[in-house]
Amino acid sequence: MLRAADIMTTDVATIRSSATVAEAVKLMKARGWHALIVERRHDQDAYGIITETDIVYKVIAFGKDPAKVRVYEIMSKPCIVVNPDLGVEYVARLFAEHRLLRAPVIQGELMGIISLVDIINESKFLELPRAVVLKQELEDAIKKARLTCRETSPRSEECAIAWDIxxxxxAELAHQEAKRVSKTAFEEYCEEFPEAMETRMFDTWCSG
Structure with a gap:
């Protein structure tokens, strides 16, 4: 599975919150950036972000002088950040939920920035949609679980672990497709081998 770190842009710029919007625009134009990450003032501080949209909507649209408006007046802080190990489809879901166009990739420190363009251009969703991959993984896991239970026992711990997978x-596939599972593969297996339920019931009692 592709991660945020695999498709992010590492060419990212930061700017002080006290800088003027005019300075921010100059920096953006110099490298063709669409957003700047606002530096933290100390280790416990949060990162911020200032985008082209912020400048157009909050400065230009009101005829304000960009040389007199400070970055901290129009930035978003704290901004939503992405963990570099997060799968791309979950990054896309995060963007959809919060209507994001881009977000910094941070793990302790700033590592890069990821945008909608990165997700579309770099992910493999056209060639290999996640739902297709999950269906194949599910089919393989069911075959492996049945084989494991046949080689050990429907009551064995190995069998229970295989069905947990x-x-x-x-569950992940159902969430991906926004469908409700009427009967799980394990429940179907238990119709053939009712004794398989005993191990799971025992695990539930122990955990409770």
Whole structure:
């Protein structure tokens, strides 16, 4: 699975919150950047972000002098950040939920920035949609679970662990497709081998 770190842009610029919008625009024009990350004042501070949209909507649209408006007056802070290890489809979901165009990639320190363009251009969603991959992984996991249970026992711990993996994949696929699972693969297996439920019930009692 592609991660945010695999498709992010590492060529990213920062700017002080006390800088003027005119300075921000000059920096953006110099490298063709669409956004700047606003530096933290100290280690416990949050990163901010100033974008072209902020400048157009909050400065130009009101006829304000960019040389007199400070970055901190129009920036977004704290800004939503992306973990570099987050899967691309979850990055896309985060963007959709918060209507984001771009976000900094941070893990302790600033590593890069990721945008809608990066997601579209660099991800493999056209050639290999995540739902297709999950369906194949689910089919393989079901086959492996049945084989494991046949080689050990429907009551074995190995069998229970194998079906836990199937459950997780099936739940993720259902979430991906926004569908409700009427009957899980494990429940179908238990119709053939009711004794398989005993191990899971025992695990539930122990955990409770």
């Amino acid at each position: 199937v459950d997780e994949l099936q």
